[in-house]
Amino acid sequence: MAKTVTAAEMKERERAANEAGLLYIQMMENAGRAAYAELKRRVPALRRLLIVAGKGNNGGDGFVMARVAAKEGVQVRVLLAEGEPKTADAKTNLARLAETAAEVVRDTEQAAFGADAVVDALYGTGFHGELRPGGAAACALMGRERERGAFVLALDLPSGVSADSGEVAEGAVQADATVTFDCTKPLHFAKASKPFCGALVCADIGIGKALGERET
Ligand SMILES: NC(=O)C1=CN([C@@H]2O[C@H](COP(=O)(O)OP(=O)(O)OC[C@H]3O[C@@H](n4cnc5c(N)ncnc54)[C@H](O)[C@@H]3O)[C@@H](O)[C@H]2O)[C@@H](O)CC1
């Protein structure tokens, strides 16, 4: 069983792993690849994939997934729901999408394209409080896509949920599955937020090994 840590404890594990030589950008690569492998297990006939990305590192994980999927021949559309990414590693991974046929769009209302699966890469552990109008619109889009039959996979946690308190903002994403990274977070087990996660998977992204922890 993976252990459960707060958002601050997770940040500290990432910092220590980075210092030990597992660079942040490699952790993001491992996270995106692990999430894509899980998505393929759940949606084996994946042909069209919509990635809804925010401006932080959760979005960066989504850009890695977009690249890997597009290179496998999946038709990929990436929605920059909050405009251009703000973190260095997310920027790098958005730039790398130019290597692929993935399409990047900026208008939430124009993003739907009949995807088989939607990846919620809007907010991860950095989210607190209530959804603002742009975030709420992106969450509503994911809700409509799920109603239509698309499989919704959340990265780390469903957007609109606060990692430590498990508080669920109005309009938060309902996921079919959530892939979290390295350790689970309190929201995955809190009474109010657990139902929003769907099936929970905790993916190894190399941090335990980098920190010299015994493998379980
Ligand atoms: N730090 C790392 O090296 C790694 C981080 N990873 C991913 O990065 C995520 C954390 O990334 P970040 O800390 O960049 O943040 P997030 O990508 O979780 O959040 C995005 C942004 O939302 C903003 N925000 C907070 N509350 C908001 C609200 N109510 N309305 C609108 N915006 C709001 C935050 O200021 C932040 O800039 C993790 O959940 C995980 O998915 C993974 O890539 C693994 C490695």
Ligand SMILES: [K+]
């Ligand atoms: K998310």
